[in-house]
Amino acid sequence: MKVAERPEAATWWLYLLACKDGRTYAGIAIDVDERFRVHASGKGSKFTRANPPLAILGAQSFATKSAALQAEAALKSLKRPAKLRWASQWPRTGREVMR
Numbered sequence: 001m002k003v004a005e006r007p008e009a010a011t012w013w014l015y016l017l018a019c020k021d022g023r024t025y026a027g028i029a030i031d032v033d034e035r036f037r038v039h040a041s042g043k044g045s046k047f048t049r050a051n052p053p054l055a056i057l058g059a060q061s062f063a064t065k066s067a068a069l070q071a072e073a074a075l076k077s078l079k080r081p082a083k084l085r086w087a088s089q090w091p092r093t094g095r096e097v098m099r
Contacts, residue, residue: 012061012062012065013060014027014059014060014062014075015029015057016075017039017054017057018054018055019047019054020052020054023051024057024084025047026076028065028068028069039053058086058089058091059092060090
């Protein structure tokens with residue numbers, strides 16, 4: 001989806017991926033499934049080109065990009081066990097928007 005086509009009230013998602021080398025990758029996107037496909041194709045980020053993603057561990061929705069970016073920074077600052085606990089609280093089935 002092109003930037004100009006995005007609805008103003010789009011839901012932003014913070015997501016955590018499990019990668020082939022055993023590490024995790026956190027990012028934000030409007031469409032997590034599409035972003036996963038881009039990462040898996042080798043075009044998502046430098047990190048996921050070297051460490052292909054295996055699965056989406058969790059995703060939490062946010063009403064604004066700013067809120068998602070703040071949550072991403074906080075998630076990235078956590079150690080692996082805490083990241084995995086976060087993911088277990090936000091399985092891919094949840095679709096509620098956090099304000």
